[in-house]
Amino acid sequence: MRAIVQVRLKEGVLDPQGKAIEAALASLGFSGVGSVRQGKLIEIELSETDPDAARAEVGRMADILLANPVIETWSVELAGK
Amino acid sequence: MKVALLVFPGSNCDRDARVALTRLCGTAPLDIWHAATEIPGDTDFIVVPGGFSHGDYLRPGAMAARAAVTPALVAHAGRGTPIVGICNGFQILTECGLLPGALMRNASLRFVARDVHLKVERADTAFTSCYRAGACARMPVAHMDGNYFADDETLARLEGEGRVAFRYVGCGDTLGPANPNGSAHDIAGIYNEALTVLGLMPHPERACDRRTGGTDGVPLFQSLIEWVQ
Numbered sequence: 001m002r003a004i005v006q007v008r009l010k011e012g013v014l015d016p017q018g019k020a021i022e023a024a025l026a027s028l029g030f031s032g033v034g035s036v037r038q039g040k041l042i043e044i045e046l047s048e049t050d051p052d053a054a055r056a057e058v059g060r061m062a063d064i065l066l067a068n069p070v071i072e073t074w075s076v077e078l079a080g081k
Numbered sequence: 082m083k084v085a086l087l088v089f090p091g092s093n094c095d096r097d098a099r100v101a102l103t104r105l106c107g108t109a110p111l112d113i114w115h116a117a118t119e120i121p122g123d124t125d126f127i128v129v130p131g132g133f134s135h136g137d138y139l140r141p142g143a144m145a146a147r148a149a150v151t152p153a154l155v156a157h158a159g160r161g162t163p164i165v166g167i168c169n170g171f172q173i174l175t176e177c178g179l180l181p182g183a184l185m186r187n188a189s190l191r192f193v194a195r196d197v198h199l200k201v202e203r204a205d206t207a208f209t210s211c212y213r214a215g216a217c218a219r220m221p222v223a224h225m226d227g228n229y230f231a232d233d234e235t236l237a238r239l240e241g242e243g244r245v246a247f248r249y250v251g252c253g254d255t256l257g258p259a260n261p262n263g264s265a266h267d268i269a270g271i272y273n274e275a276l277t278v279l280g281l282m283p284h285p286e287r288a289c290d291r292r293t294g295g296t297d298g299v300p301l302f303q304s305l306i307e308w309v310q
Binding site: 013064068 | 139176183185186189232
């Protein structure tokens, strides 16, 4: 089973990298771009086959290491093989 | 004098800290490798040096804050052993929860390496008793992620409890924008609640010799030495 963890900056946390992407898109002529926020995507291969157990395990990983709760939130999606 | 110097894979300011501490203390600090699980109980103070521990992967300081040595560091903090984290050391101390907030990417998105001026907010702590309160100290910064962030409530608490240790200011000769990284409230360094843990982005250990960058970092280590004697 594969877990996909998305880590995002919390609302209200300034994201200079997102701002730079926003400015770059505008300079490339993409009009109609509102705000851009940059996050992280972490893919984890798991030996666990039970979705609930996998979700709980990955949640612990996110709480302990993958995200910093001061500035980030996370969400997890599970995918089959 | 027993000083512990933590060393992680990718630490690169540990040598400068070792040279400064050896000269000021008269004895070399004890190097503690990240895989160690103990820091001697009779350690007088602990220095977490700068660098790029674990390549800054995931987030600066994130991996180091989960190292084998971290529980021993946290235990010492609980007993009131003074701990100073410099640059990446500051990032590690926020990541392991000994200091509030987080160090984010510089607002300029550029690595900044130059001297800055710091206002010493108070001179009655283990780290600043050899400064004059309100003094302006000049030290180098060298970082990509020094943009201090905390929510408004935390910032208000830090200010209200006198826990801002150093603030970027413009004083005397112009060195560029006073705040090099966009940090909230121009914060360069903060204390924990007990004023026994200090994290700061500037490098006092690189300002301990008049031939190489001045001596405004000396009072910080001198304060610690006098404090624990």
